[in-house]
Amino acid sequence: MSGDAAIITFDHVDKFYGDFHALKDISISVREGERMVVCGPSGSGKSTLIRCINGLEFHNSGVLTVDGVEVYEDSKEIYRLRQEVGMVFQQFNLFPHLTVLENLTIGPIKVRKVSPSEAEATARKYLERVRIPEQADKYPAALSGGQQQRVAIARSLCMESRIMLFDEPTSALDPEMINEVLDVMVELADTGMTMVVVTHEMGFARKVADTMVFMDGGEIVETAPPERFFTNPASARCRAFLDQILDH
Amino acid sequence: MTASDTSFVPKGRPLPQRQPLARVIDSLVFSIVLYSVIVGGIVFLAYSGAQAMGYNWQWYRIPQYFYTVTDDGFQWGEISTGLVKTLTLSATAFALAVLLGLLTALLRLSGLVVCTAVAVGFLELVRNIPLLVLLYVFYYVLGPIFGFDRYWASILCLAVFHAVLISEIFRAGINAVPKGQWEAATSIGMSKAQAYRYIILPQSVRFMLPPMTGEAVHMVKSSAIVSVIAVAELTTIGRNIISDTYMSFEIWFTIAAVYMVVTLILSIGVSFVERRYAVDT
Numbered sequence: 001m002s003g004d005a006a007i008i009t010f011d012h013v014d015k016f017y018g019d020f021h022a023l024k025d026i027s028i029s030v031r032e033g034e035r036m037v038v039c040g041p042s043g044s045g046k047s048t049l050i051r052c053i054n055g056l057e058f059h060n061s062g063v064l065t066v067d068g069v070e071v072y073e074d075s076k077e078i079y080r081l082r083q084e085v086g087m088v089f090q091q092f093n094l095f096p097h098l099t100v101l102e103n104l105t106i107g108p109i110k111v112r113k114v115s116p117s118e119a120e121a122t123a124r125k126y127l128e129r130v131r132i133p134e135q136a137d138k139y140p141a142a143l144s145g146g147q148q149q150r151v152a153i154a155r156s157l158c159m160e161s162r163i164m165l166f167d168e169p170t171s172a173l174d175p176e177m178i179n180e181v182l183d184v185m186v187e188l189a190d191t192g193m194t195m196v197v198v199t200h201e202m203g204f205a206r207k208v209a210d211t212m213v214f215m216d217g218g219e220i221v222e223t224a225p226p227e228r229f230f231t232n233p234a235s236a237r238c239r240a241f242l243d244q245i246l247d248h
Numbered sequence: 249m250t251a252s253d254t255s256f257v258p259k260g261r262p263l264p265q266r267q268p269l270a271r272v273i274d275s276l277v278f279s280i281v282l283y284s285v286i287v288g289g290i291v292f293l294a295y296s297g298a299q300a301m302g303y304n305w306q307w308y309r310i311p312q313y314f315y316t317v318t319d320d321g322f323q324w325g326e327i328s329t330g331l332v333k334t335l336t337l338s339a340t341a342f343a344l345a346v347l348l349g350l351l352t353a354l355l356r357l358s359g360l361v362v363c364t365a366v367a368v369g370f371l372e373l374v375r376n377i378p379l380l381v382l383l384y385v386f387y388y389v390l391g392p393i394f395g396f397d398r399y400w401a402s403i404l405c406l407a408v409f410h411a412v413l414i415s416e417i418f419r420a421g422i423n424a425v426p427k428g429q430w431e432a433a434t435s436i437g438m439s440k441a442q443a444y445r446y447i448i449l450p451q452s453v454r455f456m457l458p459p460m461t462g463e464a465v466h467m468v469k470s471s472a473i474v475s476v477i478a479v480a481e482l483t484t485i486g487r488n489i490i491s492d493t494y495m496s497f498e499i500w501f502t503i504a505a506v507y508m509v510v511t512l513i514l515s516i517g518v519s520f521v522e523r524r525y526a527v528d529t
């Protein structure tokens with residue numbers, strides 16, 4: 001399923017927030033169709049890493065290429081690129097003043113200039129896919145956290161994105177809602193979508209990841225296929241981290 | 249189980265009763281009585297004071313300034329035309345103030361040094377000049393230069409003065425929208441302008457409505473100041489009538505009451521709109 005062409009490439013990328021060195025010499029690439037799971041302690045730079053991919057943050061040096069386009073602040077292509085790259089946030093970030101259906105159609109209609117009827121058809125298709133077609137006319141506040149996050153996933157899918165980024169998509173959810181979101185993500189992985197997922201849900205990672213990445217202190221400490229990552233990580237820091245999150 | 253469920257009999261012991269005195273003081277009837285006594289007292293004092301001065305009350309002459317019905321038919325009176333002038337003046341100035349205020353707020357939030365400097369310069373300039381002086385500047389200085397009359401000098405002066413206050417309302421309203429909304433809008437490829445238009449501003453409306461009402465009321469009231477350059481609005485009309493009739497007590501009471509009715513209607517109208525917004529989101 002996975003092609004060989006890299007769709008995301010970090011080449012010696014550094015990122016600073018003021019004086020703070022948030023990403024240190026990152027070099028990594030993601031192939032088309034690859035599922036990469038990123039983990040690491042809080043503050044290690046995971047969010048920063050994936051937010052650079054769609055230009056929510058901009059790196060300061062090195063080359064970051066996404067879908068053949070170099071990402072930098074004044075790039076003319078950045079708006080088009082963001083349409084190719086969907087993002088799901090920890091806090092869902094649905095638009096509270098719009099209904100679920102409007103949340104899904106506003107991007108296609110206003111940004112991609114799709115006709116409203118076509119946008120609605122697409123939206124209903126993806127609501128079906130995330131298993132909440134009956135909530136289309138409600139406002140986000142009327143939905144549970146798990147439902148909101150599934151709407152957020154559908155909103156990104158409606159942009160017909162080719163890459164999906166997830167930043168701890170289940171961390172803000174009550175435990176009983178985590179699986180309904182993960183199930184949707186597993187199905188999405190099965191369609192061959194390129195995914196970069198920041199999560200500590202190691203069961204999910206075992207199931208879908210092609211590559212595991214461990215970050216600490218702004219660096220990528222370990223990159224390995226899941227079999228080796230979970231059984232025999234090379235670095236001590238990674239082993240300590242896994243021990244911590246796996247024993248409960 | 250709802251409150252209207254009459255079959256409901258509580259199993260628990262009833263709560264202790266409140267003190268009888270506390271119940272009386274909290275009651276609606278008591279509030280109304282107290283309110284009436286205070287207002288009545290003030291009116292009585294004013295009235296008896298005026299009597300003591302030997303003031304000659306002529307309330308019967310007031311209605312003709314609202315409207316007259318003669319052989320020629322129905323005609324609006326001077327106070328009514330003055331009120332219409334006050335309302336059109338305030339409404340035009342308010343519309344301009346909202347546009348200018350939005351522009352200033354966006355410039356200030358743009359993050360571009362030049363734009364921020366322009367906005368802050370404008371804000372500080374206007375904020376530090378008294379309204380009366382600003383009006384003179386518009387009428388005696390800018391009016392002749394740019395060729396606008398006293399009516400437009402008033403409108404522009406009020407618009408500029410209130411734009412400063414309104415830009416702060418916009419800024420606070422925009423900043424009250426969580427950062428995640430910007431990120432979500434950006435991540436689906438929206439430009440800054442699209443994010444403002446479809447995502448941020450519609451959500452700020454909810455935060456901005458109450459202070460905006462305050463500003464609209466404020467506008468109607470501060471429009472009275474243009475009487476110093478003799479624009480024929482409510483306050484000017486009041487002064488003119490008094491110089492003809494010497495009924496200063498009746499006229500000023502009447503003019504004040506007219507302003508009050510207008511601003512009260514404004515506040516009540518907006519509170520309905522607010523309630524609608526509260527339900528929708």
Ligand SMILES: Nc1ncnc2c1ncn2[C@@H]1O[C@H](COP(=O)(O)OP(=O)(O)O)[C@@H](O)[C@H]1O
Nearest residue numbers: 017020022040041042043044045046047048049
């Ligand atoms: N906008 C910002 N300004 C300054 N520092 C930031 C900003 N965003 C993140 N940081 C810092 O960068 C580091 C990495 O943050 P982040 O990428 O969010 O980590 P993670 O997602 O792994 O928890 C943290 O120390 C954080 O405090």
Ligand SMILES: [Mg+2]
Nearest residue numbers: 046047048168
């Ligand atoms: Mg994070």
